[in-house]
Amino acid sequence: MATTTYGLDISKRVFQMYWIEDETGEFANRRFNKQQLIEFLGLRQTGRVALEACGSAHWWARKIAALGHTVVLLHARFIRPFVQNNKTDATDARAIWTAAQQPGMRFVAPKTEEQQTMLALHRMRSLLIKSRTMQVNQLRGLLYEFGVTLKAGRVAGLTEFREHLPQIEELMPPTLFCALGDQLRHISMLDDEIKKLERQLGVWRRQEDACRRVAAIPGIGPLTATALVATIGDPTAFKSGRELAAYLGLVPRQTGTGGKIRLGGITKRGDSYLRMLLIHGARAVLFKSRRKTAWCEQVLQRRPVNVAAVALANKMARTARAVLAHNRTYQADYEGLKPSM
Template identity: 55%
Template sequence: MNGSKQVVGVDIAKRVFQLHWIDAETGEIMSVQLKREKFLEHFANRARCLIGMEACGGAQHWARKLLELGHEVKLLPAKMVRPFVGRNKSDAADARAIWTAVQQPAVKAVAVKSEAQQAVLALHRMRSQLVKFRTAQINGLRGLLAEYGAVMPQGRAGITKGIVTALAKLVDRLPAVLLDTLREQWARVGQIDSQVAEIERRLRAWHKQDKASRRIAEIPGVGLLTATAAVASMGDPKSFKSGREFAAWLGLVPKHTGTGGRIRMLGISKRGDTYLRTLLIHGARSVIANSKQPTEWVTNLTQRRPANVAVVALANKMARTIWALLAHEREFQKGYVSQPV
């Protein structure tokens, strides 16, 4: 039991929620189903307790509502709950597994985000989805044209430059219905470009109003997308004990395996937010490739380590710097050297 505080495991769903806890007075194991409409009413009439939930769809909303009622809420990654489920999966087994997992000290909870932070992340998700659609449209066009001998150069610039000429050469060979459809698909790529640009404009407007986002955008390699995604994904920076813990949460630290005292280091763990980790790695790669005056640390790193190892190491350092600036509310200083307390 978590001190004298009641611990409740909650498996949320669309309509029916499953609760699991142990009665502190009788020791009775309680397994209760609640309709969605009765969920908040149940906790409004309970003493303050620790509530564990999986970080799945809708969890952020319910976490905010439960926090407003005065309860403590922890959102757990599904991967950390799964080992406690056991053999047979059911709503009751899931709620029991969440109840067990939320009391484990080694399980790192997911930050509860505000509605504004979730709104920014929603913009990022929609932008990412549009970029995927655009890539699929371009690849589809490239493949269809290749069937008729019109091979486009690689990259977006290549197809942009060559598609008009390619379609013009095929006018006498292909039916008009196909040519019109190909032109419509290419026009759809332009429409997606406009939608992506509009989302980026809205992110830029939010970025200009948010002090934390502007602060970390001063870090080399951290641009509009990385800054806004980092502030929104992190939630409360003080929920992490250190920059190292934040970098580990993003999967930017080595995975390891071993037994009998022999430890073997592997590649990065790739745990946590894939989107933000990708942005940081791309930003680090840009700094190493394009910086006209790299710092001494970066120069020594690239001389001693392979290119990809250096990129991930710099991304790790960027993540630590982001945490330090946000947690301590400091401005970025080039060449700053931290001192032990």
């Protein structure tokens, strides 16, 4: 018996669905509200529901899967070529339905509630760090206007500011000095909030077996491990380690015509936050590790430091995918079996 495929275009309040009835061959393109959609799918025979991987898509994927349907998520870039005429909810639903049935189409793995929670904590931490950096830079600039310079570095600069408060107070107008004190206390509050989020991420890292196995890879710390496991979702959704590296934008951009292929810089596609964590971890291995592998030493001899860092980040991502997809533990001296010719 054929499985009905539904193309579902979601938004905050309006939900458009396109499908073809198996028995009659009739086209259907209906609009629902949230409750009507849940009730409709609950009464329908189990089928395949395709959604665009946008806001709330992972929540809907879990909700629809609980009703017995199979859910697939598609990247918006793969749907756009199938939008006919003007862009409306109805045409978007039909485009999703059409894209989901293309041979070789790649899908986004739905995330669990726990994985989404961890990614939310990472986003909150990232915003707090950005806010703290802005506050510290403004504090430096305001002090510099009155002839006060601080040491380079956030921790060293703030420590020097606190140690020399009496001397700085003599150089500053009372009104401004009072305001700067409030700003310093706000920075301390941001530090406490960041540490609290990091403790919550650390608890999940210790509890999640996948995070512990990934964290054993050199260059992957607690933050990178939790972000990597939560972002990947189902590791088997990627056919190979290179596909994961391409998903993270860590592979060269390819352009070619007439049989000639040119390689450029990395594509920088996908999650920029996770790519940044991996590259920073790779730099830590290249500059601070006392036990760099022979592969790292060879790359450093042949390529510039930045290229070597990206190459190592690519290797770390591939290793993480292999560890997760094959349910293994990291082994520094592991050598994969090459297929026989």
